[in-house]
Amino acid sequence: MKTAVITFPASNCNRDAAMALEKVTGEKPLMVWHRESELPEGVQFVVLPGGFSYGDYLRCGAMASRSPIVKDLVEKANKGLAVAGFCNGFQVLTESGLLPGALMRNKGLKFVCRPEKLKITNSNSRFTSKYGTTTDVTFPVAHHDGNYFADDETLNKLEKQGQVIFRYADNPNGSARDIAGICNEAGNVFGMMPHPERAIDPLHGGTDGLNLFKSIIESI
Amino acid sequence: MKAIIHIGLKPGVLDPQGRAISRSLNDLGFEEVTKARQGKVIELDLNGDDPAAAEARVTDMCEKLLANTVIESYKVEIED
Numbered sequence: 578m579k580t581a582v583i584t585f586p587a588s589n590c591n592r593d594a595a596m597a598l599e600k601v602t603g604e605k606p607l608m609v610w611h612r613e614s615e616l617p618e619g620v621q622f623v624v625l626p627g628g629f630s631y632g633d634y635l636r637c638g639a640m641a642s643r644s645p646i647v648k649d650l651v652e653k654a655n656k657g658l659a660v661a662g663f664c665n666g667f668q669v670l671t672e673s674g675l676l677p678g679a680l681m682r683n684k685g686l687k688f689v690c691r692p693e694k695l696k697i698t699n700s701n702s703r704f705t706s707k708y709g710t711t712t713d714v715t716f717p718v719a720h721h722d723g724n725y726f727a728d729d730e731t732l733n734k735l736e737k738q739g740q741v742i743f744r745y746a747d748n749p750n751g752s753a754r755d756i757a758g759i760c761n762e763a764g765n766v767f768g769m770m771p772h773p774e775r776a777i778d779p780l781h782g783g784t785d786g787l788n789l790f791k792s793i794i795e796s797i
Numbered sequence: 798m799k800a801i802i803h804i805g806l807k808p809g810v811l812d813p814q815g816r817a818i819s820r821s822l823n824d825l826g827f828e829e830v831t832k833a834r835q836g837k838v839i840e841l842d843l844n845g846d847d848p849a850a851a852e853a854r855v856t857d858m859c860e861k862l863l864a865n866t867v868i869e870s871y872k873v874e875i876e877d
Contacts, residue, residue: 643862671867681811683813726810726868727867751813
């Protein structure tokens with residue numbers, strides 16, 4: 578299956594994402610540079626990687642979300658293309674409007690970098706179906722601006738429609754209602770601050786992230 | 798012309814940096830400070846000589862890039 582990882586200046590998890598995709602699909606993903614204006618034909622799943630795109634200038638993810646490739650990505654995602662954004666990728670997805678809300682400076686003002694316990698709060702999503710009855714997983718987090726914010730109306734709607742996919746067991750950043758990962762209404766766009774792509778090999782210290790990639794790939 | 802844009806977090810949105818600033822000012826003896834909100838100022842040099850048209854254009858810039866209206870509000874000033 579053809580997959581792609583979009584790379585921005587100062588992306589730094591693009592290779593981790595590529596490793597994860599190759600491990601699950603058996604095929605190297607296409608690495609797409611941010612100045613491209615169109616995704617390659619036939620791509621069925623796109624990852625927006627973590628990092629500090631454009632040096633986090635203006636706001637995290639703000640510049641990347643206005644890049645030519647993301648314009649094309651938004652159009653295709655609105656037509657059903659599967660997309661996941663991790664860490665900075667999640668920030669790009671909220672900035673682009675594909676996911677609701679915004680990621681703000683961590684409540685404690687510190688950069689948090691540690692393994693984080695998460696609860697899967699919707700195991701029926703396209704990104705979590707392979708977890709079965711498992712509800713507790715550990716993914717690494719590494720961010721300064723991961724404090725998820727949305728107004729109460731949006732948060733209520735997310736919860737009611739089952740769009741909250743992951744919550745923090747021990748909220749590291751002040752995120753509203755402990756939200757760690759959400760999907761859009763249609764269920765094809767997903768974003769989270771933790772890094773599942775850094776938990777796919779025993780050498781990473783855990784493999785809890787693998788099923789996330791297996792879930793979405795299998796759903797396509 | 799010049800456009801000066803003030804961008805700040807909307808009321809009700811937690812501003813942890815503002816809170817740290819206000820605490821730090823209190824620690825320095827400025828006990829009268831009860832709250833701080835941190836924002837940013839962006840200055841643009843613009844071609845053209847119609848302030849009303851410029852304000853409309855800059856407002857569009859704020860909506861499209863300069864501010865994230867989910868969490869931020871903005872104020873545009875046009876100077877000659």
